[in-house]
Amino acid sequence: MSDTMSTKRLSSLAAILRHAVLLLTGALILLPFVWMISLSIKPPGEIFRASFSFWPSQFYGVENYTKALTEAPLPRYMINGLIVCSLILVLQILVCAPCAYALAKLRFPGRDLLFVMVLVGLLLPHQVLALPLFVFGYQLGILNTYTALIFPYVVSPFGIFLFRQFFKTIHDDVVHAARLDGLSELAIVWRILVPMALPAVIAFSIFSVVGHWNDLFWPLIAVRDQSLMPPPLGIMVFKNEEAGNDFGPLMAASTLIVLPLVIAFLTAQKWFVEGMTGGAVKQ
C-alpha cells in the first residue's frame, strides 16, 4: 500500500521534473526568437539600455516594421524567394516524377545504371558543384538572373529517390488497370500515381521549399542585383550595408523572413518533421 503510494508520488515528481526541464530547455531554444521579436518592437533608446524587458515601455513596432519594409527592398526579397522556390519545386516534380515512375514500374535496359546515377547524385553536395555551375552559368550568360538561382536545382536526386520508393509501394495492378482504361504512360504518372503518392509529394515539397527559402550559399554566388536576391541574401546585405547598428528594423526584417516558415511549420508540424528529415522519420 505504502509502496504504491510512494511510487505514485515518485512518478508525479518525475512528471513535474520532466515538465520543468523541458520548459527550461524549450525557453533556451526559443530565446533567440523571443529576443529578435523583442528588439523588433523597441525604439533605439531602449535597445541600448542595459536592463532587459521583453515588452518595450514605448511600443516602436510600427516604426521598425515600416522601416524594414520600405528602406530595404524586403517585399522584393520575399517575392523573389516565393518565385524561386515555387519554380524550383514545380520543375523538380515535373522532371523527377516521370523518371521515378520509369524506375519503379518499367523494365528497360539501363534501369539499374540510372538508379546508381541517382544514388551518386544524392551523394554529391551542391557546394562542390557550385564552381563549375558558376562557370557554366557565366558561359550561358545567365548569371544574375532568376534562371541562375533556379537552374542547378531543376532535377533533385532526392526527389527521384523518394518518389521511386513511394511508387514501388503502389501495386502494379493499379498501373495495369489504368493501361486497360486506355491511359497514356504520362497520364498514369500524373493522374494516377502522383495523386496516390501525395504524402511523398508533400514531404518533398516541404523539404525543397524550406531548403531553398533558407539557402544562402548559391544565391551569394549566382546573383548580384538586390532586386533578384532571395530573403537570406537580402537580409545579409541589409545588415552589412544599410541597417548597421539600427537593430530595430534589422530584427523586424529578420522576423518577417523567418515568419512564413514558422507559421507553416506550426500548422503542419507532422509534415514538416517528415519532410525535413528526408522521410527518415515517419509519423
Next chain:
Amino acid sequence: MSKPLALYGASDGPSATSGARTLPSRTAFSADRRAFAEMLIAWTLAGPAIFFLLVLFFLPVIGVFVIALTDWQFGARSLSFVGLTNFREVFADAGFRTSLFNTVIYALIVVPGTVVFGLLIALLIESGKSCRSFYRAIHFLPFMATLTAMAIAWGTLLHPTIGLVNQTLAAMALPTANWLGQENTALPVLAVIGIWQNLGYAMVLFLSGLKSIPQDLYDAADVDGADLWFDRLRTVTLPMLGPVSMFVVVVVALRAFESFDTVKVLTQGGPGHASEVLLYTLYRESFEYLRTGYGAAIAVVFLIIVVTLTLVQARVMDRKVHYQ
C-alpha cells in the same frame, strides 16, 4: 529489382488474344517489339531527368576534378595541366590547414553536443504522455528557421554591450566577453549556435527510434526485474537506440562540415582565421579571390570528406536493416 512487369502483358487484353492466335515466331517478335516499346517509353519519361543529372551533377563533378588539376583562373583564356600542384599548395597553406582544423574542432563540439542533448530531450519527451507535440515543436523550430536571419538575431544576443548574454553575465557579476570578436571564443560560440540549430533534428530522429522499440522488450525487462526507469533505459532503450545513434552522429557530422551561413554572417572567418571553416574558405577562394584551381582543389577535399561520411552512413544503415 521488383517482380517482372510486362507492359502489354499476355493476360492484359486484346493483345493477349491476338498473341495467342499467332505463330510462335510472331509471338517472340512482338515480345521483342513490346520490350522495345517499353524501353522507348522509359527513356522518354526519364530523359529530362537523365539529361539534367548529367549536366548539373556529373559534368560539374568531373569539372571540379579537371579544374583542380589545372592552373586555370576564372576569366582566363588558356589553361595548362599542373598535376597535383594545387593540392600541394592547399595542404602547404597554413590558412587552409587552420580552416580544416577549425572545421574538425567545430564538428567535435557540435556532434557530441547535438547528439547528447537531442537524445536527452527525446528521452524526456517520450517518458511522459502530456504535451509531447508541443515540446517537439519548440525544440524543432530552429532547424527550419532561416539560419541567416537567426544568425543576425544571435549576433545581437551576443553583442558585447547590448547583448542579453553579456547583460546577464554582468548582472551576476560574471566575466563578460566579446564572444564573436575574440579568437578563443568565436569558434566555440558558433558551435553552440550549431548545436542550437541541429538539436531538434537529432531529437526527432531519436524520437522515431524510440517509437520503433518493441513493447515486448520492456515487458521482458520487467519480468527480469528491471522495473526502474533507469534500469530499463540501460538494458533496453540505449542498446536498441544504437543504430539510430550512429545514423544521427553521421548526419549531424555532415551538417557540421557543411556549416557556412553563421560564419558568413557573423565572423567572416575572423578574428584572424579563428572561425574559418572549410566551406567558407572554399567560397572565399573560389568566388571572392577567384583562385579557381585552388578553390576546386578545396572542393575536391571537401567532397572526399563528405563522401566518406556518407558511405559510413550507408554502411550503418545497412547494418541497421540486418539488425532488425
